[in-house]
Amino acid sequence: MKILSARQIREADAYTIAHEPVDSLRLMERAAAACAQWLMDTYRGTARPFYIFCGPGNNGGDGLVIARLLADKGFNVQAWLVAKGTPSPDNLANQARVPFLQTIHEPGEFPPMETPGVIVDALFGTGLNRPLEGWTAAIIHQINGQRGRHDIVSIDMPSGLMADKSTKGNPCIHARYTLTFEYWKLALLLPENGEFAGETVLVPIGLHPAYTAAVQTEYHLTDMEMIRTIYRPRDPFAHKGTYGHALLVAGSYGKMGAAVLSAKAVMRAGAGLLTVHVPGCGYEIMQTAFPEAMCETEEQATFSAHFDEPFRLRRAPEYDVIGIGPGTGTEPATAKALERLLGLWQGPMVLDADALNILSKWPSLLQLLPKHCILTPHPKEFERLFGATGNHFERLELLRSKAAELEQYILLKGRFTAMACPDGSVFFNPTGNPGMATAGSGDVLTGILTGLLAQGYAPKAALILGTWLHGKAGDLAAAVSPEAMIASDIIGHLANAYAEIQQ
Template identity: 40%
Template sequence: MIPLLTSAQIHEVDAHAIAHEPITSIDLMERASKAFVSWFINHFPDKRQAISVYCGTGNNGGDGLAIARILNGHGYGQLNVKVARFSNKATDDFNTNFQLLQQTEVPLLEINKDESFPPEDSSILIDALLGSGLNKPLSGDYEKLVKHLNMLNKTVVAVDVPTGLLTEGDVDKEATVLRADLVITFQQPKLNFLLPESGAFINCWEVVNIGLNEGYIQSLSSPYQFVEEKDIKAILKPRHKFSNKGTFGHALMVAGQAQTMGAALLCSSACVYAGAGLTTACIPEAGLTALNSYQAEVMAIVRQGNDLPDIDYEKFSAIGIGPGLGKDENALALLTDILVNYNKPLVLDADALNLLSQHHELVRQLPAGSIITPHMKEFDRLFGDHTNWWQRLQTLQQKAKELNIYIVLKNDYTITGTPDGKLYFNSTSNAAMATGGMGDVLTGIITSLLSQKYSPVEACLAGIYIHGKAGDELALPNRLHVVLPGQVAAKLPATMAKLTA
């Protein structure tokens, strides 16, 4: 796991490196700037392209000055640097790099307070104005400059953090932020990069390693963790000789109505493909033919009319409930029956969550260790309206601890909140997966892993990761605009085989 640090913790890591590596702050700045340039020149190889580097007078500006000097040394001949001198303050490392840049032929222009902005002919702008040190919205000359640069519609590459974007905390959708086509950030992603509000300001980001002490980073107390492939490889268990269907559990998927059998088919199919030894679907009688046609490996418990189905709950090692189930009295009665008679962790999604939001007393009846998988609107219906995603993070952390459950809050970097207060951000998936039914597949995967005796936290982290990874393996190499949920489900065995090889 990569601990995701706050701005204060990032500065603490820098200070630790300076004190214990040991390394001077100016040499650490040089190392970071070289890492930036290494990535930049591989992806912007045309050395004839005109580039303007915009620098503030803090350490982010110092990075920008060093980057300009190093790019010049690599033969980028159409460089110029513009320094925003909006105050008399400057850091020592900025001043050192300013003097070093003056010894080169790179043109250097200063923009003073209340001056009009110079014309801009470059096609690429490197943003090194403020970086991660910002703790309040932009105002004054910086705000005017950023608004001016946004109007130019240039390609913007930000150094570490786009100017105006807070690294953590509430992000105002109306905030003035220098919109970045690319952010090259140091050592690890910043927390707010992983929240949907950042999408208005960042097209994509890349992390470059600047050699900070990983052991010290791991030692810092951060509830926020970024899940890597190696973490999932450590969780997933290979299949051994002499295994049989009983080895991998018996999962029950309670889903579907006559009009919404697609959801039941998708979650049940995903449960099979993710490796459950046996999968049974509890479905309406009208859906039996569809189930037998779509996935013959899935057994059925048929729901007839208003009667509760006769379910021997003891035989099931995991139960998932909700996709396409509906919100009528029959669905409520079935959910209530499961909550009363099944005391192992459950997986609840879709209509099961809608029923919980309408009958809040049922939330307290969830067995310890249960998993709920809401998207943003379902989350807000359950736990109250939120004005931004940072607020949702705080509620997610609080409710997972309070209810002793696991909450999977779905977005691009799906977040798992755990009873011990940790928030895990997933690192797989892509926009081609943004289509109806994808959540049903995730529900089936997580239920399948629970049935195979993975712990709830393992089922969440691995389930989310392999779901996104299967989608990535379908969409990215083939440059597909859309991948379908059924395709993702069918891809799961191959994806899991690679991870357990």
């Protein structure tokens, strides 16, 4: 699914008006009707009044239509026009159709709203391009002061939130729900705006599909159509050699759990064969906890600078992919071992956890990475690797630029994990939940990605599919209790995640 800019969304509206054909008033009616239906379905039977705040533009016009449609269905509706600025033609046309419309000229006229109900925020939409200030900002503050007593539902965007640039520190509606039209907006996918958007609901309004098909964008949201295009069903005549031999370098004294979790995920993701290279202290643990994996060991408790011999990497075709980092530690000898490995290996590779921490301590090693590796930092690891930024829009641009500069795939973990590709494209993953904020979850993701690369998936395909599977398995595991989730629960639901693709 493409993520469009505010300008492109305006173009999509104009294209629909020109080619359907439909006039702008009818398109507004269509969008508002979809929102009104959601509001009726969600709050039917609650007897809550609706308090609708409308701005002077087309977002306010949507609010005016919603007010009329809800009132026509017998709901208790009060509506206010926040009279700041010249109304758009469609807004003005709809004002005449709402006879109960009242006007707020200044913050002191803010209504009491004594009965707990639902505030509908239709003040400003995707067209906002500068921070709100003055008495408009004061109205935003007053609406936010009603949280807890009233639900707040924003139409298209929480008012004050800009679609394409940072709103950090600016006044903005704190919505419980955001009903956004047709396309996800970039701002709704970034962590700094989560507190404003609440739960986002995508509302289709029938914009012309030909525009969506033709428009170019760097940003995409993974959806099931994309996942089913990437996924490759198994060949009934295949054997274990068909699905690759992965090498996993993981674990150290006290951190063998990371190695075990990652190893299990490699095989659950579908790799045919797995060799796990662990320090000597982990041999019995690995062989006991996961007998499906072959095991090589170091004599030391950490990885030495000479592990190219036990790796047998001079016969590199034995392996199809290497995953490295979970629980390895960052000792200087381990860093030297990684350096030697990078000098011997030019195939597919996944680097996570301590491998990334080593790269941040010895950044010259970044230049030794084979092209098109997958790096999987969480936000702090990303900051250690590439530096801090002032906001999440700047961080997203840094993510894109580093992926292109280094010719690597970089996955930045989060609620909507962002995956930057060397060609400048970014894919956001919608699956996953707060229950996955638990020790070992990242080790499982490393294993899944390694397992997909072993099977011959290209790095971009493995990145998108693996991240989706990881989040979907987490969603299935969280169905009982996100608080009680542990990382092995994600592994336990990978088969069910695959089954959803196959339906």
